[in-house]
Amino acid sequence: MRMITTDDILRVVEPLVYARRGLGMLVLVLLTAFFGYQAALIKPDAGFEKSIPLQHPYMKVLKQYQSAFGGGNLIKVALIQEEGELYNEEFLDTLRKVTDEVFFIPGVDRSRVSSLFTPDVRYTEVVEGGFAGGNVIPAEYQPNEEMFDLIKTNVGKAGIIGRLVTQDQTGAMVNAELLEFDPITGEKLDYRKVSHQLEEIRKTYETENIKIHIIGFAKVVGDVTDATLEVVGFFLLTLLMTLVLLWFYTGSFKLAVLPLVCSIVAVIWEFGLLRLFGYGLDPFAILVPFLVLSVSVSHGVQYANAWVAEVAHNGRDSFDASLQTFRRLAIPGTTALITDVAGFATIYLIPIDIIREMSLNAAFGVAAIIVTNKVMMPIWLTWIKIGNVEEFKRKQAVRDRFGDGLWRLIAKNTRRTPAIVTLLICSILLGWSIWKYDDLLVGDSQAGVPELRPDSRYNQDSRAIVDNFSIGVDILKVIAETAPEACIRYEQMETIDRFAWEMSNLTDEVQSVISLPQVAKIINAGWNEGSLAWRVLPRNRYVIVQAITPVDTSSGLLNPDCSAMPVLIFTKDHKATTIHTITDAVKAFNEANREAFYEEHPEVTREYCAEKSAKRDQLGRMRMERDNLAALQTAEPNATRAEELEALNTRYGEVEDEFAAMEQFCPVNFALASGNVGVMAATNEVVEAQEIQVVFWVYVVVVTFLWLSFRSISGVLCVVLPLSLVSVMAYAVMAQLGIGLKVATLPVVALAVGIGVDYGIYVYSQLADGVNRGMTLEESFYRTLSQTGKAVVFTGVALGLGVGTWLFSALQFQADMGILLVFMFTANMFGAILVMPALAHFLVTKESAAKTGLTSH
Numbered sequence: 081m082r083m084i085t086t087d088d089i090l091r092v093v094e095p096l097v098y099a100r101r102g103l104g105m106l107v108l109v110l111l112t113a114f115f116g117y118q119a120a121l122i123k124p125d126a127g128f129e130k131s132i133p134l135q136h137p138y139m140k141v142l143k144q145y146q147s148a149f150g151g152g153n154l155i156k157v158a159l160i161q162e163e164g165e166l167y168n169e170e171f172l173d174t175l176r177k178v179t180d181e182v183f184f185i186p187g188v189d190r191s192r193v194s195s196l197f198t199p200d201v202r203y204t205e206v207v208e209g210g211f212a213g214g215n216v217i218p219a220e221y222q223p224n225e226e227m228f229d230l231i232k233t234n235v236g237k238a239g240i241i242g243r244l245v246t247q248d249q250t251g252a253m254v255n256a257e258l259l260e261f262d263p264i265t266g267e268k269l270d271y272r273k274v275s276h277q278l279e280e281i282r283k284t285y286e287t288e289n290i291k292i293h294i295i296g297f298a299k300v301v302g303d304v305t306d307a308t309l310e311v312v313g314f315f316l317l318t319l320l321m322t323l324v325l326l327w328f329y330t331g332s333f334k335l336a337v338l339p340l341v342c343s344i345v346a347v348i349w350e351f352g353l354l355r356l357f358g359y360g361l362d363p364f365a366i367l368v369p370f371l372v373l374s375v376s377v378s379h380g381v382q383y384a385n386a387w388v389a390e391v392a393h394n395g396r397d398s399f400d401a402s403l404q405t406f407r408r409l410a411i412p413g414t415t416a417l418i419t420d421v422a423g424f425a426t427i428y429l430i431p432i433d434i435i436r437e438m439s440l441n442a443a444f445g446v447a448a449i450i451v452t453n454k455v456m457m458p459i460w461l462t463w464i465k466i467g468n469v470e471e472f473k474r475k476q477a478v479r480d481r482f483g484d485g486l487w488r489l490i491a492k493n494t495r496r497t498p499a500i501v502t503l504l505i506c507s508i509l510l511g512w513s514i515w516k517y518d519d520l521l522v523g524d525s526q527a528g529v530p531e532l533r534p535d536s537r538y539n540q541d542s543r544a545i546v547d548n549f550s551i552g553v554d555i556l557k558v559i560a561e562t563a564p565e566a567c568i569r570y571e572q573m574e575t576i577d578r579f580a581w582e583m584s585n586l587t588d589e590v591q592s593v594i595s596l597p598q599v600a601k602i603i604n605a606g607w608n609e610g611s612l613a614w615r616v617l618p619r620n621r622y623v624i625v626q627a628i629t630p631v632d633t634s635s636g637l638l639n640p641d642c643s644a645m646p647v648l649i650f651t652k653d654h655k656a657t658t659i660h661t662i663t664d665a666v667k668a669f670n671e672a673n674r675e676a677f678y679e680e681h682p683e684v685t686r687e688y689c690a691e692k693s694a695k696r697d698q699l700g701r702m703r704m705e706r707d708n709l710a711a712l713q714t715a716e717p718n719a720t721r722a723e724e725l726e727a728l729n730t731r732y733g734e735v736e737d738e739f740a741a742m743e744q745f746c747p748v749n750f751a752l753a754s755g756n757v758g759v760m761a762a763t764n765e766v767v768e769a770q771e772i773q774v775v776f777w778v779y780v781v782v783v784t785f786l787w788l789s790f791r792s793i794s795g796v797l798c799v800v801l802p803l804s805l806v807s808v809m810a811y812a813v814m815a816q817l818g819i820g821l822k823v824a825t826l827p828v829v830a831l832a833v834g835i836g837v838d839y840g841i842y843v844y845s846q847l848a849d850g851v852n853r854g855m856t857l858e859e860s861f862y863r864t865l866s867q868t869g870k871a872v873v874f875t876g877v878a879l880g881l882g883v884g885t886w887l888f889s890a891l892q893f894q895a896d897m898g899i900l901l902v903f904m905f906t907a908n909m910f911g912a913i914l915v916m917p918a919l920a921h922f923l924v925t926k927e928s929a930a931k932t933g934l935t936s937h
Contacts, residue, residue, distance in 0.1 A: 090407055094407075097454075097455055098402075098406075098459070101462060101463075104459055105459050105460070108451070108455065108456050112345050112348060115352025117352075118351070118355040118356055119348050119351030119352045119355060121355055122351050122354060123360045124363060125360020126305065126362055127260065127269075127362075128153040128258070129260050130432075130437070131364070131434045132762060133431050133766040134433075135431050136431075136763075136765065138752045138758055138762035138765075139759070139762050141559060141751045141752065141753060141754060141758075142753070142754040142759070144701065144703070144704065145559055145639075145644060145754060147703070147707060148639045148644065149559070149639075150189075150192050150754070153259075154255065154256070154257055154258075154296050154297070155188070155256040155274075155295075155298060155299070156254070156256075156294070156295050156545060157182055157253070157256075157278070157281065157293070158246075158251060158253045158294075158544065158549070159251055159253075159254075159291070159292055159293075160246060160544065160548060162288070162291065163289060165248075165250055166246075166252055167228040167229070167231055169223035170287075171290060172196075172221075173223065174285050174287075175197065175252055178195075178254055178285055178292070179193070179198065179254050181277075182254050182256050185256075185274060185277050186269075186273075187274055188257070189257045189258065192256060192257040193255070193256045193257075194244065195252065195255070196216050196231070196244060196245070197217055199215055200632075201217075201244060202214060202216065202632075203234045203237035204603065204606070214234075216234040216238050216240070217231055217234070218230070242549055243549065246548040246549055248548070251548055253549065258296075258297075258298060271297070271302060271305075272301065272302050275301060278296075278299055282294060293541035293545055295541050295545060297756075300531060300532070300538060303532060304364065304891060310890060310891075311889070311891070311894065314885050314886055314889060314894075315369075315370065317882075317885050318883065319340060319373075321878070321881055322377060322878050322879070323340055324336075325881070326340070326381070326384070330384055330385075330388055332388075332466070334464055335388065335464065338384060338460055338464070339377055339383070339384055339457070340380070342453055343373045343377050343380060343449075343452075344373070345452045346373070346376045346445060346448040346449045346452045347372055347376075349451070350368075350369060350441065350444045353444040353447075354440075354441060354444060357444075359437055361441075362434055362437060362438075364434060364531070364823070365437065365441055368442050368445065369441075370901075371901075372442065374901075374905070375417075375420060375445075375446060375838060376449045376452065377879065378838050378839070378875045378879070379417070379453045379454075380453055381874060381875050382409055383413075383458070383461070384461075385867070386867065387464075390405055391466060392477070398461060398462050398463065398464050398466075401461070402459075402461035403462075406454075406458045412789075413453070413838075413841075414450060415789045416837050416841040416842070417447075417450045418450070419781065419786070419837050420837060421446045423781050424442035425440075425443045426439075426781055427439035427442075427774055428440070429774055430766065432763070432823060483866075487862055487865040488862055490861075490865055490869075491858050491859075491862035491917070493861075493914055493917040494857045494921050495858065498918070499919075499921040499922065502918035503915075503919070506805055510809075513805075513808040513812035514812075515812075516811075516815045517811050517812060517815065519815040519816075520812075520814055521657065521815075521818075521820045521821065522764050522768040522771070522822070523654075523655070523660075523760060523820050523821070530892055530893065530896075531892060532890075532893075533890060533895075536892075550591060550592050554653060555648060555650050555755040556648075556649040556651060556662060556752075556755050556758050556761070557648055557754035558583075558646065558647045558666055558751065558753055559646050559647075559751040559753075559754065560575075560576045560579070560595075560645045560647060560749070560750055560751075561693075561696060561748065561749040562643060562645075562745075562746075562748045563745055564641040564740075565642050566642050566643065566748075567596060568624045568625050568642070569621070569745075570617060570619045570624065572745075572748055573597045573600070573617055573624065574597070575747075575748045576595055576597050576645060576748060577617060579595075579669055579748075580594075580597065580598060580647050582665065583649050583665065583666070586662060586665055588661075589651055589661050589662050590650070591650045591651060593648065595637065595646075595647045595648070596637040596638055599635075600617060600628055601627070603631070604616065604617070604618055604623070604626075607626060607627070628642075646754070649662065651757055654757055654760050656820055659761045659764060663761050666752055666753075667752075669750065670749065673747055673748065673750075677747035681745075683744075691742070692739070692742045692744075693749060695735060696739065699732070699735055699736060699739060702728065702731065702732045702735065703732070705728060706725065706729065709721060709724060713725055763822065767822055768821075779804065782799075782803070782837055786799055786800065786841075789841070793923075794920075794924050797919060798919050798920055798923060799840030799844055802915040802916055803837065803911065805915070806904065806907040806911055810900060810903060817896075817899060819896045819899070825893075825897075825900070836904070839872045839876075839911070840908075840916065842871075843868055843869060843912045844916065847860050847861055847864045847920060847924070848924065850864060851924060851925075857920060857924060872912050872913060873909060876905050876906050876908065879901075880905045880906045880909075883905065884898065886901075887899065
């Protein structure tokens with residue numbers, strides 16, 4: 081059976097592109113108008129839950145206990161007075177108004193708003209005959225000196241200094257939690273709107289004397305989204321710089337405009353396809369459209385460069401030059417783009433929705449390039465007219481002579497000695513990269529929010545809160561899971577207390593720890609005239625009941641039946657090393673506690689406890705499902721849903737009875753994790769687990785398509801080895817610059833591989849074509865550099881300079897992406913024109929070159 085050749089493919093494809101050019105262009109213009117309309121409707125689509133790995137065990141724990149203890153989507157609004165303590169009319173009036181404003185922000189879970197003015201903030205004191213308590217700020221609050229003194233006393237009794245009140249009592253905090261979806265309407269939360277409402281609160285109530293500091297995921301999203309105009313500005317600046325460089329490179333304004341127009345059309349198609357498939361544009365995915373633009377410019381420059389050569393050197397007219405260019409570049413270019421699409425789609429393996437959206441986003445964009453650059457541009461080139469052809473040829477000859485010496489010098493890299501030197505240098509770089517890889521952090525490498533500049537308002541607010549409150553801004557909630565009524569059993573409470581003590585001793589990472597046993601010990605001492613000697617956990621059940629009773633579920637330290645008790649660990653920051661140290665300590669304690677329990681209770685088996693734990697998790701999942709169904713039923717009553725809810729309630733009761741029947745006690749399980757640090761811990765673990773796997777599969781796809789294209793090991797190695805060196809070096813650069821590997825940066829290395837594939841396929845296909853025609857390796861590579869290679873160099877330099885402007889962005893993560901992309905664009909360029917010829921000296925033969933059929937002869 082005869083193998084299909086490139087000429088066979090071209091015989092089918094050429095008529096589709098060139099036979100009815102006018103009709104084809106009309107269809108493309110209409111499609112662009114349609115996709116442009118769709119793109120105009122696209123909206124920012126940030127989401128807290130889409131940025132976290134919901135299938136990770138930590139996040140299952142978070143969702144299971146979210147209704148009882150909240151999640152990680154928090155807002156903190158701190159009011160700090162410049163002079164004097166907060167106990168005055170101006171400050172307290174402002175705090176009350178800000179509390180009300182936060183309470184009524186759409187999307188805020190009103191049951192989880194806390195400040196001095198909310199009824200869940202209470203004090204307890206020992207009085208004659210027992211305990212007394214009440215709201216820290218009484219319901220009958222009136223601004224007078226007597227009331228201010230009472231509030232100050234109550235604050236001291238409530239033990240909230242450092243948590244809701246600053247350590248020096250000059251400020252106070254309003255805490256709130258956001259819901260991802262409105263429980264009544266089911267509409268998704270608009271984070272940008274929430275951010276703007278928070279900013280309005282700041283503008284309305286901040287004065288010379290009272291400063292307001294706001295942090296939270298919604299505020300980060302808002303600040304990043306608000307910088308979109310600046311991002312668009314950098315995007316336009318990059319386009320302008322590329323246009324000027326292209327004009328200089330081609331000697332024709334019309335030719336300079338064409339690749340950029342096709343690239344912009346590809347981005348329009350990308351946005352339109354995103355909208356059609358029901359997606360929005362996430363603020364943290366702003367680099368994807370630029371990568372699409374970059375890949376498109378790379379292919380467009382190759383086309384424009386080859387068309388110019390056909391007109392200037394071979395004397396062809398516009399149509400014939402376009403047709404010949406199509407025959408030479410359509411197959412290798414399309415192969416490179418299909419490889420890119422498959423590679424980008426591989427990133428979908430990462431089970432985090434925002435990364436999956438970036439994967440689809442990039443795949444849509446590159447798929448659009450196949451149409452815009454391999455159909456639209458060839459048609460358009462047939463209509464380009466050169467005014468003074470002879471003058472155009474003369475200018476091209478001058479440009480060719482200008483770079484001729486450089487190309488001849490680089491072509492010598494195909495000789496043995498330069499090739500060996502080049503590969504030795506590559507070996508040194510590889511060794512350095514592998515050595516630096518150990519320093520690569522998974523997660524954040526700095527305090528504050530790394531997406532924003534260290535001096536941004538948000539990070540200043542974050543530092544102000546850390547400096548004035550002992551709890552800091554980062555919290556890890558570890559859920560102590562045990563049997564119902566465990567909070568009145570000494571053995572279980574002592575285990576939780578011991579765990580809290582060990583966590584508090586991680587002094588380099590942990591700022592403070594709060595747990596139910598700690599509070600119970602304070603209350604127990606209160607029952608005994610406040611004596612420190614009584615600040616212990618009572619062994620008597622009835623005394624423990626006395627110590628626990630004043631603690632309400634609204635404290636967030638226990639659920640209604642005492643089967644789950646969070647230990648709140650306030651961390652000093654959310655650096656990757658901090659999170660890793662704490663989670664490792666939690667896991668180590670959990671394992672040691674289990675071992676000790678089974679040694680002391682040989683009658684209890686691991687299998688029994690595993691089954692009991694599975695029942696508990698099943699109940700948790702059923703509770704979530706029941707709550708979701710109940711919310712939907714409340715919003716839109718439905719008979720079918722009512723039956724489902726009734727059946728679920730019945731089944732829930734059965735499982736609950738089965739769980740209750742398992743009366744043997746099992747070791748307390750310290751389940752990771754909730755809180756914003758719990759979310760970061762889960763994300764970091766997924767990124768760390770998937771990082772090598774994703775890059776591996778990207779390369780599997782790349783190698784597979786290269787093999788199908790070249791049918792030779794030499795062709796695959798000549799493209800992949802420089803590409804993989806650049807990928808490894810990119811990790812080393814991240815480690816050197818302190819850029820952490822996280823959701824925003826993980827896709828960059830994989831996505832930027834696309835540019836390297838394009839460079840490699842274009843250069844190698846021309847190199848192999850020359851060798852197959854009987855040229856020496858050096859002659860063939862010189863010819864390749866004179867044609868395809870110079871376009872690669874131009875693209876690398878132009879894109880590198882364009883992305884270099886990102887270094888001046890107000891967004892830190894855009895500046896970091898700029899550094900990485902400048903490196904990837906330029907390093908891949910050097911890999912294609914310096915490393916590839918050195919490898920070719922040892923790998924490429926006329927026999928291997930003859931197998932490469934990407935160009936038409």
